[in-house]
Structures are given as C-alpha cells and as structure tokens.
Amino acid sequence: MPSLKFSRFFSQPEVFRGIDPDNLLSLLADHAAALGLLGLKLPDGADAAAIDYERLMALLMEPDKLPADLREAFYFIHEMATDEGMACLLEAAEDAGIEIVGEPGPTPGDVAVQVWLRDRELLERKHAEQFLQNARSFQSFGTDRSPVPKYRDPTPRLAQMKKELDDFFEKKKRGRNTKIFPYVREDSVWFLVRHGDPFKREGAIDDKGESYGAYYWPEKFDVLVLDPTDGELRINARNKGEKKKYREVFGRHLYNDEGFFSVENKYTLEPLREKGEDAIAPIEGMDEVLLIEVDFFWGGSFAEKEIRKADDVFGAYKARNRTFPTKPRIVKACFRVTFSDSDRPRTVTIKPPNEAQYTRDADSLIVEKWLKARGFIVKKGKAKHEPTAKTALVGT
Structure with a gap:
C-alpha cells in the first residue's frame, strides 16, 4: 500500500501557551521569514511576550503551511509536554549533560523545547521509548x-x-x-x-x-x-x-434547530461477527489493523460479561480452533492501527452506540473513513450539499 502523509494538527494550544515566550521565540526564530509570509510576524527578542498566539494557533490547525522542520518540532514538543514527559526528559538531559534553565522553574513545554533545540535526536528517542498514551x-x-x-x-x-x-x-x-x-x-x-x-x-x-x-x-x-x-x-x-x-x-x-443533533445510535460492531477479519481490512493511509480486544455482554440474571484480549484476537481464535461467539452483544472493541505516516501503531476504541477513543485527534479523520467503509457506522441520510469552504475561519 502506498504511503500517505496526513496533516498533523494540534487541538491543545494551551500546551504552547505554557512555554516561556523566550523559549518559544528561540524555536520560531530560524523560520521568521516563512512565518512572516504566513501572517505571523515575530517580535524582537526583548519583547518575546508579544508573540501572536492566536495566529500561531490558527497555523497549528493547518500545519501543512508550516516549514517541515518546524512542523516536526511542534509535533514532538506537543507529545512530550506533559508531566510524565518532563520527568523523562529531565533525566535524559542530565545524563546527556544538557542544562535545563527556567525562572522560577521550567514548564513541561519549556523542557521539551530546550531539549529539542540542544539535541533533537534525544527527544525523538525518548518519545519513541515512552510514547505517552493520551487518548x-x-x-x-x-x-x-x-x-x-x-x-x-x-x-x-x-x-x-x-x-x-x-x-x-x-x-x-x-x-x-x-x-x-x-x-x-x-x-x-x-x-x-x-x-x-x-x-x-x-x-x-x-x-x-x-x-x-x-x-x-x-x-x-x-x-x-x-x-x-x-x-x-x-x-x-x-x-x-x-x-x-x-x-x-x-x-x-x-x-436553526436546537434538537438537530438528537440521534445517538452511530456505531455497530456486528461486522466483526458477520465478516470476521475482512471487517478490519485497512484502507489507504493504514498499513495494518488488528483487533486486540473485544468485550461481550451475555446478560442474564448475573449480568455476565466476557473480555477477550490478545495481540490479534482473530489470530488467537484460529490458533485454538475457535469461532467468534454468535450470541452475546458486542459492547466494545479495541483496534491496533498502524498508520502509513507512522511506524508505531496507535489504539482506537469503539463503544456503541456513539463513543470513539483516539490517541490523537487527527486520527479520527482516517478512522472515520475506515469505519464507514467497513460497515461499523449505521447508515443515515446524506446531505444535499457538500462543504465548499476550504480555508480556515478564525472567529472571536
């Protein structure tokens, strides 16, 4: 399957607001000319606090416009700017002889930026080791x-x-x-x-x-x-x-209807029972999809539940010469998805009637297409009109 590079975008701008303006400006400085063409004029070093955060946030929602190196920097910093990531990076920085500064104290974002600027490979390696799951x-x-x-x-x-x-x-x-x-x-x-x-x-x-x-x-x-x-x-x-x-x-x-969004019955997991492994065949943008957990509700007077977990549930059934249960209601399924733009798989969880859990917001774009293509989404009426606007709107 051909590799497809998907846009990464960031819906947690508070991460970047938590970075000291001087550190953030140091990260942006090498790209001042390109950012200026995108409407983000950087302030002088003495006035770092004047960074236009709203324009920066708008660009983070359309990262394809950003220079590739800066886009990658934002991605890794965004992923590691957590309390757990900070602890991991502080230890790694000490071992590598990298001094982390900050008065009165650095935030997780400050630590991630400083490590990135001093040793990009170190931050990427620690990210790969830890890969924090913030579903x-x-x-x-x-x-x-x-x-x-x-x-x-x-x-x-x-x-x-x-x-x-x-x-x-x-x-x-x-x-x-x-x-x-x-x-x-x-x-x-x-x-x-x-x-x-x-x-x-x-x-x-x-x-x-x-x-x-x-x-x-x-x-x-x-x-x-x-x-x-x-x-x-x-x-x-x-x-x-x-x-x-x-x-x-x-x-x-x-x-013009406050009751418009009234239907909660979106997902069904019956394709797992009806189509078996064919139900999880990947689409373009995915290299592999594995079913790693499925939860059944048998009910009865004891409200019996059954949870099956494996690195590959369908493979485990085959190895034991067993078949997928035909009677109990399927109440949850977890999939390990390897996307074409990433070597590391990520988990997607579906719980009928209407809940989906992703490791990254951006994963929902392709996962929704996959769920629809494989029959996991209950069919509904279609719109007469397709969305035509192509540019980002930023409102106040």
Missing part, C-alpha cells in the same frame, strides 16, 4: 433529518454562540471566558471551544521565595467536529451537561 474520547450525535440540510456559516453567529455558552459556564461558576475557533477542513468543520474551569485559589511562590495566593480560572479547550455530509457532531468535553449544551447551541445556530 481522547469523542461522542457522536447525529440527526434524523433526511436528506441532511446544508449547515449555516458559523462566522456571523459566533458572538451569539459565545454569549449563550458564557451564560451556561457562568452558571457553572466558570466565568464568562468562552471563545470559539472554527476551522474548515476537507470533509469537516472543527471547533475549538475555550472556556474556564472552576476558579482556583492556589498557594504559589514568587521569584523572591515569598508565598502568595494565585487566583484564576484555568483554561480548558473542548473539541467539536461537524460532519456536514452526515449531519453529525462529534464532541470531546468533560460531562453530559456540557455535551447537551453544545448540541443545543450548535444545532440552533448551524441548523
């Missing part, structure tokens, strides 16, 4: 409208959407700090929704060693993906209340 779960909500109507351009409606979400989050004691960033991609529209988490009061230590109180709303980003063809909204958010509000607000403003 993200999406729930899908479709429509019973057939054919699916054309969605309305969100740009002129962003201010009202923000107000309605601000009203909701304010009632939840999270402040009026909502901001919506829409990005139109080839087959979908991605929305990053920034809002505050519950207010925090924390003890902190200043650069003089004095204790003081820090008061703030932590920054939180939720991810929503609109599939205009199927009239479906995929949501990554913390709780049912937030998901319900997103369905109402986005349904009302995109389709």
